[in-house]
Structure formats: structure tokens, C-alpha cells
Amino acid sequence: MLVVGLTGGIASGKSTVSKLFQESQVPVIDLDVLARIAVEPDSYALSALVRHFGESILRPDGTLNREKLGSIVFNNERERKVLNSIVHPAVRRLLAWELVKAWMRGEKVCVVDAPLLIEAGLWKMCGAIVVVYCSEILQLQRLRSRNNLSLQDAQSRLSAQAPLSSKLKYADYVIDNSGPMADLSSQVDRVVTRLHARAGWSWVLSWLVPPVGIVRAFLRIGWRLYVQGVGKEKRRRTRGEKRGPDEIELHERRRSS
Known part of the structure; x- marks a missing residue:
């Protein structure tokens, strides 16, 4: 493939x-979709984000407030690197599985x-x-x-x-x-x-x-x-x-x- x-x-x-x-x-595998899945409630990535950025990045229902997180990292290179170091590995794991499924489908x-x-x-x-x-x-x-x-x-x-x-x-x-x-x-x-x-x-x-x-x-x-x-x-x-x-x-x- x-x-x-x-x-x-x-x-x-x-x-x-x-x-x-x-x-x-x-x-087509959309990594934006995988990135949203990677930070769903109870996921390891979301827990890691909360530990670093605080609970203010969460909505009342426990989901990630992307606008709030975005405002924190938008013009802050150091914080953006932290965000990427947490989210990117989780997305890569999801991507690998999606590629395996595509290969299995032929x-x-x-x-x-x-x-x-x-x-x-x-x-x-x-x-x-x-x-x-x-x-x-x-x-x-x-x-x-x-x-x-x-x-x-x-x-x-x-x-x-x-x-x-x-x-x-x-x-x-x-x-x-x-x-x-x-x-x-x-x-x-x-x-x-x-x-x-x-x-x-x-x-x-x-x-x-x-x-x-x-x-x-x-x-x-x-x-x-x-x-x-x-x-x-x-x-x-x-x-x-x-x-x-x-x-x-x-x-x-x-x-x-």
C-alpha cells in the first residue's frame, strides 16, 4: 500500500x-479527526494536558476547550512544544492503527x-x-x-x-x-x-x-x-x-x- x-x-x-x-x-485518513479522538475525555493525552495546563482548558462537560488551549499556546513557542509532545505521539498511534486497517482492507x-x-x-x-x-x-x-x-x-x-x-x-x-x-x-x-x-x-x-x-x-x-x-x-x-x-x-x- x-x-x-x-x-x-x-x-x-x-x-x-x-x-x-x-x-x-x-x-483519506484525516489527522484533525484523529487529533480530536486522541484528546477525548478519559484519554491519557487529555489527562496529561490537564496536568500541565490546568483544568481551565476543560469545558464543564469534561471535554477539551480548544479555544482556551489555543489562546495559551498561540504565541508561546515553549507551550506549543509541550502541547505537541503530548498530542503527537497519541495521534501517531491512532494513525498507525488506521493504516493497518486500510492495509487489511487491501x-x-x-x-x-x-x-x-x-x-x-x-x-x-x-x-x-x-x-x-x-x-x-x-x-x-x-x-x-x-x-x-x-x-x-x-x-x-x-x-x-x-x-x-x-x-x-x-x-x-x-x-x-x-x-x-x-x-x-x-x-x-x-x-x-x-x-x-x-x-x-x-x-x-x-x-x-x-x-x-x-x-x-x-x-x-x-x-x-x-x-x-x-x-x-x-x-x-x-x-x-x-x-x-x-x-x-x-x-x-x-x-x-
Whole structure:
């Protein structure tokens, strides 16, 4: 099974792309959903959060008050690291189980929708990475329009995240969401076709013989990290459609396997 990481930035259109993948019959695991499950009442993660941040982060019914917790960590890097150190391991365990279930169903490709795919280090367990991209100006315009925010508030939210441009070096496929919906949909269709081709026929062998799948997964990860150098700052030759120096659409990292 080919595990595909899908990421982007706030107001980049990642959620729309995720829905388009699902409409193309590609299963999607939403890490935002898993993050909510990880901090349900009586969970270890929620207990750990309460021990550190206090009971003020709880609602009267015992559920997590995300707005209150968000206000604490929003502009506090140290507290945000504590939050991540508690929640991320719990989410990774849930993700591992969801991937096992997808593999047991015999899925050929499975997408992991994760806003913090890069920041949390989850990209290392993916066989391919899709980044949804648009310019920072367009992000700002969409964020203000969607959330009815002032320019200052929108800029503050945007600056709290890693810039989209910093994620491009991790991408195998870049989907440019700067145009109309029809253009976005056609790009997703092409990516789905290429992902199925990338998974190839050998996924059946990996499914039928689990040890083969495990070995192939480790080899794929090792190849990406140490041979392709995914995430390293260096220029790579790409192929795909190119409109101009400031536009990015469906670039695919050149592979030798």
C-alpha cells in the first residue's frame, strides 16, 4: 500500500483537495479527526494536558476547550512544544492503527491528510507527498474572507505556520490551487492516476505477504531519505506542466525507481 501524505497551509485549499481524493475513491485518513479522538475525555493525552495546563482548558462537560488551549499556546513557542509532545505521539498511534486497517482492507493507495505533516515529522513514513500550494497573498485574502478577520489577525495566524514555500522541497507532487475549481479538480485527477501508477502491481504481493510489504516500506523510506534526499535544500530536476517561474503546477520529483 502506498501511503501518501497530503499537506498545505491555512486557507490553501487542502481540505478541498482531500474531498476530491475521496470522490476519486482514494481513502483519506484525516489527522484533525484523529487529533480530536486522541484528546477525548478519559484519554491519557487529555489527562496529561490537564496536568500541565490546568483544568481551565476543560469545558464543564469534561471535554477539551480548544479555544482556551489555543489562546495559551498561540504565541508561546515553549507551550506549543509541550502541547505537541503530548498530542503527537497519541495521534501517531491512532494513525498507525488506521493504516493497518486500510492495509487489511487491501487498499492500493491511502492518503494521510495532515496540516502539520512536515512539522510533526510524519512525512518520513510516507511513500509520496502532495503539497497544496498557493501564494501567501492569496492565502491571506482567502483567510480574511473565510473567517472575517482583520488584516492584522490574518497575518498573525499566517505567520504562526511554516510558510508554504518551505514545504515544497518535500513534495513529490505540487497542486497549484491558484485557479478555478475545474483546474484544481483536473490536477487532482492527474495526481490520482500517477499515484496508482506509482503503487504499481507489486502492492498485491505486499498485501498477500506482509513481510514483503514491511521490507518494501523500509526500502522505500530509506530510498527517499538517503538517496533522493527528500527535504534537503538542493535543486532537483522535475517534470510536469510549467506555466512560468512564479507558478507551480503538478511537479513530480524525478525518480529512478
